[in-house]
Amino acid sequence: MRLRSFLPFLFLAISTVLFVLPARGLCAHLRVTVAPKIIKQGDAFVVSVRGAASSALPTATVGQNEIRFSRCGERCFVGIGAVSYDTRAGLYRIKVMAGKQKRNIQLTVKKAAFRTASLSLPHEMTSISPTDLEIIREENILLNSLFLTVSERAWDGPFMIPVDNTIVMPFGTKRIMNKTWSSVHRGVDIRGSEGDEVRASNNGRVALARSLFLGGNTVILDHGQGIHTIYMHLSRTHVVTGDSVSKGDVIGFIGSTGRATGPHLHFGIKISNISVNPLSVLELRL
Structure with a gap:
């Protein structure tokens, strides 16, 4: 009789323990880091997410700009973000969501010392006819559609x-x-001689290889993640x-x-259709 009277209390104790213990994975500690923590206008940065309870890719934004992620291991994700050259200097919050887990991390944007260049060019290099303007407009529509494409990660390191x-420049x-x-x-001009080899900056797929009115013979590579x-x-x-x-x-x-006024390479990088300083991307630890 004593054992029978004790059973309801034993059942209640076991139920309480099961109720308060979180399901496996839900107690995972979400760790978010950004590097570098201080950037300049037009720079790129890396956001790392570890310990996510969800296996789905995280989402993140800084201002109105989206950061896209790829996997870097078990419950490990990496995203490359950017701010435009005309972003106001100041403190920004990167808002990260991994399933139901949320984290905010601070990013500091400093004012960049952009140069001014005064160029003297012949009239035929600066004049654009209405027909040429229409060609440029159509090419810009094509390019914008390419830069909005988000494919799976191809870049490596x-x-x-x-x-x-x-x-x-x-x-x-x-x-x-x-x-x-x-x-x-919105890029960098690199000195070179006619015929010097130009190499792919990373693994990717050729999204475009053709002549453009302003850019001349142009190659655009899609490296994934926008x-x-x-x-x-x-x-x-x-x-x-x-x-x-x-x-x-x-x-x-x-x-x-x-x-173009002479042989050189115009090298640009777009991240989620944002023109970024290519040198800041080259310096990222990936």
Whole structure:
């Protein structure tokens, strides 16, 4: 009788323990890091997420910009984010969500010292006819659709510079042509000689290999996670649209096609359709 009267209390105790113990995985501690923690306008950064209870890819945003992730191990994810060159300097919160787990981490954006370049060019280099404007408009529509494409990760490890030479025009340079404001330079111009080899900055797929009105012979590589690298003014291309390339493969040769005053490579990087300083991407520890 005593044992029978004790059983309800034993059942209640066991039920209480089972109720308060979390299901396996739900007690996982979500760890989020950003590197570097301090960047400049137009720079890229890496967000690492570890210990997520969910196996689904996390999501993250900084301001209105989305950060896309890929797996780097068990319950480990890596994303590459960016801020545009005209982002206001200040403190920003990166908001990360992994399943039902949420974390915020701080990112500091400092003002960049962008240069101003005054250029004197012949009239035929700066004049654009209505027909040319229509061609440029159609090409921009095509390019924007490419840069909005998000495919599975192809990149592997750090990105490399496609031509090892001097940078003659940095990212973010404000260009004044013939005493008239023109545009902001959204890549870097690398010095080279006609015919020098241009190599793929990382593994990827050739999203475009064709001539453009302004960029001349152009190659665009899709590296996955919304990351694209751009190679312009080539004398000729060495790949075709749809090709798969590995880091270091020759994809073209330096030239001066399109609106260019001499042989060089215009090298650009887009992350989620944001033009970023390529040098900041090359410096990321991936």
